[in-house]
Amino acid sequence: MTASDKGTKASRRAFLKGALAAGGTVAGAGAARASGDPLITETQPWAQYLGEGVDATPYGMPIRFEDDVVRRNVEWLTADTISSINFTPIHALDGTITPQGCAFERHHSGAIELRKQDYRLMINGLVDQPLVFTYDDLERFPREQHVYFCECAANTGMEWAGAQLNGAQFTHGMIHNMEYTGVPLRTLLEEAGVQTEGKWVFVEGADASSNGRSIPMDKALDDVLVAFKANGEALRKEHGYPVRLVVPGWEGNMWVKWLRRVEVTDGPVESREETSKYTDTLADGTSRKWTWEMDAKSVVTSPSPQSPIKHGPGPLVITGLAWSGRGAITQVDVSIDGGKNWQTARLAAPGQDKALARFYLDIEWDGSEMLLQSRAHDSTGYVQPTKDALREIRGENSIYHNNGIQTWWVNSDGEAENVEVS
Amino acid sequence: MSKSLNLCGGAAFGLAGLLGTVAHAEPAASDGPYGLGREALPEEIAAWNHEVMPDGTGLPEGAGSVEEGEMLFSEKCAVCHGDFAEGVGNWPPLAGGEDTLADKDPVKTVGSYWPYLSTAWDYVHRSMPYGNAQTLSDDEVYAIVAYILYSNYLVEYDFTLTKDNFLDVEMPNADGFIVDDREETEFPTFTQEPCMSDCKDEVEITMRAAVLDVTPEEESEGEDQASAEQAQEAAAGEGAAAAEPESEPLDMALVEQGEKVFRQCQACHMVGDGAKHRVGPHLNDVMGRKLGGAEDFRYSNTIVEMGESGTTWNEETLAKLLEDPMGYIKGTKMAFGGLRKEEDIAAVTEYLKSFSQ
Incomplete structure (x- = not known):
């Protein structure tokens, strides 16, 4: 990190402090002043002149005041931005559905442009009849809709050896949650006729990496979806337009984008993405493979380092996200004292299978420092463990599948920092 | 313009379709429950069905020597992976790291970590060189994989890798993997009723992210943005002034x-x-x-x-x-x-x- 970077950081910190102070003043003005709040007592330009007409933006973007709510990249993580990852700004979002435009991206050979007219999906291998589908063919099969989260196996991976990145976006932002429309993979496999020796499928994409992965047949016939719409509209280029695989609850690397081929095989291919990567090395040097399910996990998204408390003591909304790749979220506990005591948070809606749940804990903040934590429970009875409990079993060399409890240290000014606690 | 193009395209397609029926039958329609899609032709399957399995299934005929691989590697791979497959910058090393898997920060390479040689052949063949994938001939892939083996001290310099001796190469970490055992090793502990109050006496901060200081900067709304806009405007102004003379x-x-x-x-x-x-x-x-x-x-x-x-x-x-x-x-x-x-x-x-x- 260069000196000038540090300079920027200093000015940002100073700015945040300034904003806190300014917030105080504004609140004072809003409350009472002899002459009244000019935003109320004086006619404002937006109340006098006309706004934009329809069609000013045929496809709308968020208003410019929200232009800091964007995906961000951690440059030092990867060699370049083409085989790389960025992070969803979860610290600034609410609800559970992730807008496509700020949902994290992970590419192995860059995001390609593939037209629907040029799209072909092949089913081959141990099938009665190998088939080719066009995009139009896919739209003629019966469709389903489901909301699922997609989490990269490496989400929170930088935090195994200790607190590293200062922001929920960076520690937990390799996740998004969308409503998918698509055809069950089962339907397409039945169209081709799976032979009895077929125990696995190998799925690959049309990009230069092809990112091939092996999926056991039980899962392929269960809930895997060949999706072409997300949140009601076409998939974005960066998420695999026109067609991607949705593998509910399982690590994001298996959600092959630009899906071009599904081969029925009698065994796993043991491709690069399932041997040299996405395997979990334990303390003794042996590695777990086929660690597909994403265990229950949660994080407080606000307050958090990028979303400090700006209003001082009084009513405070603590909120966050919880999810499990093995079922639905049934309960989330929140601690403000680093795990000594826990309160059960309110779920905005009952947890859905393999989808994000939003939780809230509304407290009266007394202005003293807090060590904020959250802890997810899922429908299998699994309770999110501490990082220490995970490290006791796995050591610190696991890059992937870190679902340990996250701690934010909130100081009396309302600023938060990523820490670990005893 | 686009209309006439479409017409031409349509005519060409029609002609090709006609010739196709003369040469051989149209691909069969799907026999499946919905009758959607059509049969994949053998040449289409051959074009996409590339993967190589751990037992060597899928390997084509061919051969490549370490010596040939060294030349190819230096020409096509070394820019990212280094002349000796040691890796450049953040690009992955492909050699070294033996006996480091139990260390803090293990070095995972083809030699130290990858359990199957088929994975290396498959990946080089389908995805490398980075930015110019699927341009290597089968013999070139054999040669490059042979060189990667050599750079890991797994074969001698006079070695030639072929389809026939492929499975004879012993991968050092072949037995280093176990199938996901979380259900046995973790679930019993992580499914117990959790503590809700007075769970520990003391809580101390043991590590802080701010000490490491590796988080990327972000611009805040408001002042920073305003100054950035000013800077941009200023830059645009300069650019406009500088661009006027001489340049076409x-x-x-x-x-x-x-x-x-x-x-x-x-x-x-x-x-x-x-x-x-x-x-x-x-x-x-x-x-x-x-x-x-x-x-x-x-x-x-x-x-x-x-x-x-x-x-x-x-x-x-x-x-x-x-x-x-x-x-x-x-x-x-x-x-x-x-x-x-x-x-x-x-x-x-x-x-x-x-x-x-």
Whole structure:
């Protein structure tokens, strides 16, 4: 990190402090002043002149005041931005559905442009009849809709050896949650006729990496979806337009984008993405493979380092996200004292299978420092463990599948920092 | 215009379809429950069905020696992976790391970690070289994999890898993997009723992210943004003033075309605002720059010598490079086969001009 970077950081910190102070003043003005709040007592330009007409933006973007709510990249993580990852700004979002435009991206050979007219999906291998589908063919099969989260196996991976990145976006932002429309993979496999020796499928994409992965047949016939719409509209280029695989609850690397081929095989291919990567090395040097399910996990998204408390003591909304790749979220506990005591948070809606749940804990903040934590429970009875409990079993060399409890240290000014606690 | 194009396309397609029926039968429709899709033809399956299984299923006939692999590796792979497969910068090393898997920060390479050689063959064949995938012949893949084995001390220099001896190569970490055992090793502990109150006596902060200070900066709304906008306006003002004299106007259509062609270059080169050196040097203000002239970039010797003898980048020299990088600059690290079309070369040149003053 260069000196000038540090300079920027200093000015940002100073700015945040300034904003806190300014917030105080504004609140004072809003409350009472002899002459009244000019935003109320004086006619404002937006109340006098006309706004934009329809069609000013045929496809709308968020208003410019929200232009800091964007995906961000951690440059030092990867060699370049083409085989790389960025992070969803979860610290600034609410609800559970992730807008496509700020949902994290992970590419192995860059995001390609593939037209629907040029799209072909092949089913081959141990099938009665190998088939080719066009995009139009896919739209003629019966469709389903489901909301699922997609989490990269490496989400929170930088935090195994200790607190590293200062922001929920960076520690937990390799996740998004969308409503998918698509055809069950089962339907397409039945169209081709799976032979009895077929125990696995190998799925690959049309990009230069092809990112091939092996999926056991039980899962392929269960809930895997060949999706072409997300949140009601076409998939974005960066998420695999026109067609991607949705593998509910399982690590994001298996959600092959630009899906071009599904081969029925009698065994796993043991491709690069399932041997040299996405395997979990334990303390003794042996590695777990086929660690597909994403265990229950949660994080407080606000307050958090990028979303400090700006209003001082009084009513405070603590909120966050919880999810499990093995079922639905049934309960989330929140601690403000680093795990000594826990309160059960309110779920905005009952947890859905393999989808994000939003939780809230509304407290009266007394202005003293807090060590904020959250802890997810899922429908299998699994309770999110501490990082220490995970490290006791796995050591610190696991890059992937870190679902340990996250701690934010909130100081009396309302600023938060990523820490670990005893 | 587009209408007539469509008509032509339609006619051509119709003709091809007609010829197709003469040559061989149309692919069969699906026999499945919905009758959607059509039968995949053998040549189509052959074109996409590439994977190689751990038992060698899928390997084509072929052979490649360590010696051939060394040449190919230096030409096509070393720019990212290093001459000895040791890795450059953040690009992955492919060799070394033996006996480090139980250490803090294990070094995972083909030699130290990968359980199956089939994975290396499959991956090189389908995805490498980075930015120019699926251009290696089967023999070249055998040779490159042989060289990776050699750089891991797993075979001797006179070794030749073939389909027949492929399974004889012993991978050191072949037995290093177990199937996910979380249900046995973790679930009993993590499904117990959790503590809700007075769970521990004391809580201390044991580690802070701010101490490490590795989080990327972000611009805050408000002041920072305003100053950034001012800076941009100021920069735009300067640009407008500087752009007026001498320089010829750019052909913006060509620039746009060049931007698309430049995607092939992006794996290694950055251009535009904030461009930095990557595998290759940044290309801002490249026109008029002497060869090998970007500061703080480690060039190969030849290009530096060419620059020192007075050669600069202009339309002519750039065209020579883009046509045949390795022919124009002997020993260059630029592992790119060159652009085949003259119009692509002109487009990229125009595109780069748009980033040169």
